[in-house]
Amino acid sequence: MLATLARTATRRPRTVLFIWFLLLAVGLGFGTRVFGDLTSTVEDVPGSESVVADDLLSRLDPDGDDFTAAVFGGPVRAADVREAVTEAVADVRGAPGIAVATDPYETEGLLAADGKALLIPVTLKSGLDDDAEEDVVGDVADRLREIGAAVDGRVDVAVSGDPLLGEQMGGRAQEDVARAELITLPAVLVVLLLIFGGLRAAGLPLLVAVSGVAGAFLTLLGFQQVTEISVYAVQVVTMLGLGLAVDYALLLVMRFREERAREDDVVTAVRATVASAGRTVLFSGLTVAVCLSGLVWFPSPFLRSMGLAAGAVVVVDMLAALTLLPALLTLFGGRMKPSPATSRSGAFFARLARFSLRRPLAVVTAVVAGLVVLALPVSGMRIEIGDARQLPHDTEARQLYDTVHAHFPPGTDTDTVDVLIRPGAEPDCERKIRALPGVTRVENGRMTDGTVLLRLTAPGSADGPEATRLVERVRDLRGAEPVVVTGDAARLVDFRDMLADRAPWAVLTVLAGLFVLLFAFTGSLLSPLRTLLTTLLSLGAALGVVVWVFQDGHGASLLGGEGLGALSLTAPPLIIAIAFGLAMDYELFILARMREAWTSGPGAGDHRAAIVAGLRSSGRVVSCAALLLAIVFGGFMTGGFSPILQIGLGLTLAVLIDATVVRMFLVPAAMALLGERAWWAPPGLRRLHERYGLSEGAGPAAGEPEGSGSAAGSACASGTGPVEGSGFAEGSGFAEGSAPEAR
Structure with missing residues (x-):
């Protein structure tokens, strides 16, 4: 091909x-x-209880989604502000598709006690299709924003809520991506100029x-x-x-x-x-x-x-x-x-390999201990759907969130756990649910078909630990009763259950596929196992730092974020999947050169010489590739949207940790401890590999002289380029340097 x-x-x-x-x-x-x-919804699981219950509620509830405008930053009790707000509310009430628009001056709890903020809740009519809802929300939001201009900017207006929050988060995500591209492309070009x-x-x-x-x-x-x-x-x-x-x-x-x-x-x-x-x-x-x-x-x-x-x-x-x-x-x-090719290209990396070979047990112990310490925060990792705190302070959704929490009592904007008690349930079912621990407030209503809707409020955020525990308590209590639960907390519970149910199959698929590929590449059983373990260590360390920074809040402000008490639902899956794949690439580049030196060349059969030759031949390639990827991923930390910051930090750290500490120190030391066993396979599998696997051609790596070398810092800017004479795992099977004739 x-x-x-x-x-x-x-x-x-x-x-x-x-x-x-x-x-x-x-x-x-x-x-x-x-x-x-594009959809910005990440937590929905098709066919799950929360999604089915939400669809049922949408059919039965005469009202649709709701959103809110916050007027803040000035004296909202002033006559001209009140006039502008009242006129805007009247216009919104007459807009098509609007079920309710509440006047904050006539409704208790919508005017802040300090007189510096007010809220205008707006509820849509049910049954609107997506396009119609988008048009209505856009027109009404624009009308509400005109309140600020009507009083010459003496107050600010922020509009957000369910129909707008996803769009605002998705829009900010795309802005951050565009910004990252503008930053990373010139930076990558500069590095490539230094390389070439x-x-x-x-x-x-x-x-x-x-x-x-x-x-x-x-x-x-x-x-x-x-x-x-x-x-x-x-x-x-x-x-x-x-x-x-x-x-x-x-x-x-x-x-x-x-x-x-x-x-x-x-x-x-x-x-x-x-x-x-x-x-x-x-x-x-x-x-x-x-x-x-x-x-x-x-x-x-x-x-x-x-x-x-x-x-x-x-x-x-x-x-x-x-x-x-x-x-x-x-x-x-x-x-x-x-x-x-030049003999000087890999001397620095050969010295790194010899350092690990002289004291392999000490290197393995030190590196593994350090990576495990970095990975410890993963044991306490929590994921949440997230709220407006994920956005920078200059976005409307975040301004609304900050206004509510600064000027109104706790729980004012907390989304509820929605429980639908269908006809046929036991008479005391509603009473038992109301009496559950963790319920701070209950609102109830009855649908046209007799379904009872209970809106339960729990302490903390809409999908925080208290809310998710309340969902689980309701589901444990109901038994066989026709009761279903929805809301943000229920969606998160269903998402976690989906992960727990499908993750073993996903992991098994990935590990089995990788093991087969690695065996085809090396002809060994122990090297693939060692590869998977070392890769998991580097991945765990990167993810642990992300948890420590963005969940626990240590240094998040330096990156433009803040500690949120949990990671975004989007971050861990993407970090794990992408970083694992890239780390395996680097491992293959090094393993292939080690395998080549082990099977051919002047030092064939000497596992220590093979380790040195492999790292000498591939070290610069891995280092420069990691540098370029770190620049690309690091560019995504220039925005302010927390999920993008988390993904950018996680992937940057994963690439750098894996290409430096793991591949330059841990891998040579672990291979030294394994010795010749690193290339062992049972006779039957060895014959299978000899017939169908990837074989290496002869290459110069094992016997080439070293020369004086250069410092690591000049690896990507040396006069002959970083990969000259080494390549990405040249000489092995699918790797560089082995044409079919060499097999």
């Missing part, structure tokens, strides 16, 4: 470029329509990245025709697509420059590059895809769309790297300066 792609790209490069140009134009012009119908030393070579990875993201948007638009796509899926496409495309293109371009030092003919060099480095790209994509495939097990549209989005961008990035980039290199690669 790779040979066919290489021949096509080199024989008809302009045709390939034209096809990708069309894909880019259609993807950016038409594929971006996916933005027009020329604008032409540095620009190719970004061109591949943009093409990959555009193609992924088009794929998502297709998925959107059959399933919901979350707004967070777009962020996954941007983060993962940019990061992977740059890494893949980095590998291929550097390998091409190395091939050009040995071969004058550009076409021959391009084909050799695809035959070697292209295998690494293909295997890398398979690894990431397997790690993210577990998300498709979950029925949640949020998680499932994450898996679809990630899979789409991985496939498109692979295709762009294996077709678009070779075509570009065929046309313009002759002008690039060749970069022959």
Whole structure:
């Protein structure tokens, strides 16, 4: 397949470029329509009790959703303010689709005791379709915002609530993504210039990245025709697509420059590059895809769309790297300066390997202890749907939240646990539910079919620990009674139950797939097990820091966030899935070179020499790839939306921890402790691997001289580039440096 792609790209490069140009134009012009119908709801689980009960309540309740306007920042009892508010309320009451608009001056509890704020609750009529509701809410919100202008800005107005909060969060998420792109793309280009030393070579990875993201948007638009796509899926496409495309293109371009030092003919060099480095790209994509495939097990549209989005961008990035980039290199690669391999490229990383080899037990103990300490906060991790506190203080939803909590009694804006007692329930069922511990207030109503609606208020936030415990108490109490529960807390409980039910299958799928891939790559049983354990350690450490910062509030303000007492529902699944896949990539790059040195070369059979050779050959590649990804992920910490901050910090830390402490110290030390057992497999499996697995070709890694080397800080800016002579796991199977003839 790779040979066919290489021949096509080199024989008809302009045709390939034209096809990708069309894909880019259609993807950016038409594929971006996916933005027009994204869902910001992440907690709903189709078919769950909370969703079924909410649909029932929507049919029975004569009123629809509600939202609120807060007028604050000035004397709201002033005559001109009162006149402006009264006129606005009257106009809203007459608007189509509005069931109730409450005058705060005539209703107790809506005017703050200090006279500095008031609330205007608005309730929609039931039965509005999505488009009609959007139009009504938009028009009414605009009319309420005019209150401030009517009094020359003496008061401020913020409008938010159920119909608006999701849109405001999704809009802020997209703004943060756009801001991150503006910051990270120039930064990545600067680093690529330092790596390649020329604008032409540095620009190719970004061109591949943009093409990959555009193609992924088009794929998502297709998925959107059959399933919901979350707004967070777009962020996954941007983060993962940019990061992977740059890494893949980095590998291929550097390998091409190395091939050009040995071969004058550009076409021959391009084909050799695809035959070697292209295998690494293909295997890398398979690894990431397997790690993210577990998300498709979950029925949640949020998680499932994450898996679809990630899979789409991985496939498109692979295709762009294996077709678009070779075509570009065929046309313009002759002008690039060749970069022959140098013996100095890996001396620094060889010294790191020898340090771990001299005292492997001490290194393993110290690194594992440090990572476990960082991971300890994960044991107390809590997830919540979240509220307006996730947004920056300059957004309307957050201003409404801050106004209510600053000027009104506790519990004023707390969402309720909604309990529907259907006809046929025992007469004392309602009494027992009212008497449950944790209920601070009860409102009740009766629907047209006789269903009793109890709105229970619990202390704390709408989906906090007290509210979720109340949901569980109601469900435990009801037994076989026709009682259903909905509300934010019930949705969170159902989401957690869904995770507990499906997570084992998702984890089993991922681990089994990875174990098979790693066995095919190494021919060993112990190395895959060691790989999974070390990867879980680095992932746990990164997630532990995120919990410590954003849940417990240690240093969150330095990143523009705050401690919320829980992580966003969106953050842990994305951090785990994406970071695990990327970490496995780095492991494969190093393992392949170690395996190559173990099976061939002057030091064949010497496991200590193989460890040194493997890290010397791949250390710079892993370091520079991690630096580029850290820049991409770090750019997402420049916004103020807490879920994006959490994801950005988690992925940045996961990449940096894994590519430095784990791969440079823990992996060599653990391999040294295992010794020759690291490559062991039972005879039957060994024969299976010899016949069907990935075999390594001979390479120079094991016997090449070291030279004087350079400091780690210059790894990505050295005169010959960071990956010259090393590559991404060159010489092994799907890895760089092993053409089929070498098997």
